[in-house]
Amino acid sequence: MAYIELENVSFCYPGQSRPVLREINLSILNKGVTAITGANGSGKTTLSKLLTGILLPTKGRIKLNGQLLTSLTLTQIGRQIGYVFQNPDKQLFCETVEEEIAFGVRNLGLPPDQAAQKVREVMDYFELTRHAQAYPLSLSAGEKRRLALAAVFALEPGLLLLDEPTTGLDPYRKKLLGDYLDKMLAAGRGVVLISHDQKFINRYATRLMGLQDGQFIEE
């Protein structure tokens, strides 16, 4: 069964007559890396916001694990889909890097020692340990992106949705991200990758979708 299923989904921003997405039909499994590409303004980020319930379709319906997305709260969706925003500044709100990663982990209901252990592991993996007590928004652009990724990865969602995740990452950290994606796949989880980074997509994507003027033109 598809993890996410879109049926005839259209979306139009309020006050605009031209729809951003038109009659989209799509099934996403929680395995493999689905890459979505397209020119600026083709509707990629809008699609990612629809998949995470941040926006609601003006037409059609979206199901997550067989349940209508409209019947779920953002909190319930967040447990199943990990979403990394295009601009990481928008999802960093805690006082320290450690707090930022721990915020979601604490909400998983893990015992305190296990939660602390998990936070340490994630910080180590993303090479953020030396910034543990730093203010997240004072980090460099690449570090902020790594932190946003780390905070979402720590929740171990069934599907990861990454909007332009390689922006600001150097080749070494892109490889690190790729390795983590491989790890996610090995653990039976899926990834949706929205990116312009053709090299990264070619290396990791198992399915490639092209979006143009609000419709998929190729797969």
Place this chain on the structure above:
Amino acid sequence: MTGLDPRTKIVIIICLSTLAVFLNEPWPLLLLFVFTLVVLLLMRINFFRMAMRFKKLLPLLLLMLIIQSVFTAGGEVMFSFQGVHILTTNGIHSSLCILFRLLTFFSSAMIIMTSNSKDYVLALVQLKIPYEIAFMVLVALRFLPVFIEEIRDTLVAMQLRGIDLQRIPWRHKIKFYTHLFAPLLSSVMLKAHQLAITMEARAFRIYRRRTYLRLLQYRVADYVVMGFFVIATIAVLTRGFLY
């Protein structure tokens, strides 16, 4: 009326707000609010559509009216509980005044939307307000929607990381809302810093004298409308509506 000079619109807003502040009886305030709605209609602003955007603030408004009603003593007691006067005629009078006053403020402020923000900067400059201050007003207007969007995004990010803001108790909710201010403050500081550098890079204040591509010109309609509002405001304020 949509084509009026921005300075005329500023005068209209000042007149309506001044009346709302000084009038202190529900009926004149209700009349003032209805008159403001007529002005909005003439300016082709849909008040009710705009008001619907703020419907989430309605419980707060209702709570404020109830508190105002309970804490205003005097008049005839309409409802009391164990000797404590909960509802009095003075309380209702006071809360109705506040309701109509707030509605007038809110609706008169909508007039500002009928002109471009750049026109208001020009208007302020031509009203002899220093350009730096007028520019700051423009920047505030320009960035307000950006900050609102940032708050929304942070709220979404918090919920996606497991916080159900609908279900957690108020005392915890307040704690989570404090998370909104750190990124917002940081973003304001960062944007202000970047803007200052960009402005200096584009020669802001390099010469003392600034010229403008366009100058605002009053028309006959502006003089008529401005005259009407100023005279009417003075007349109402001096004609015994003050209590």
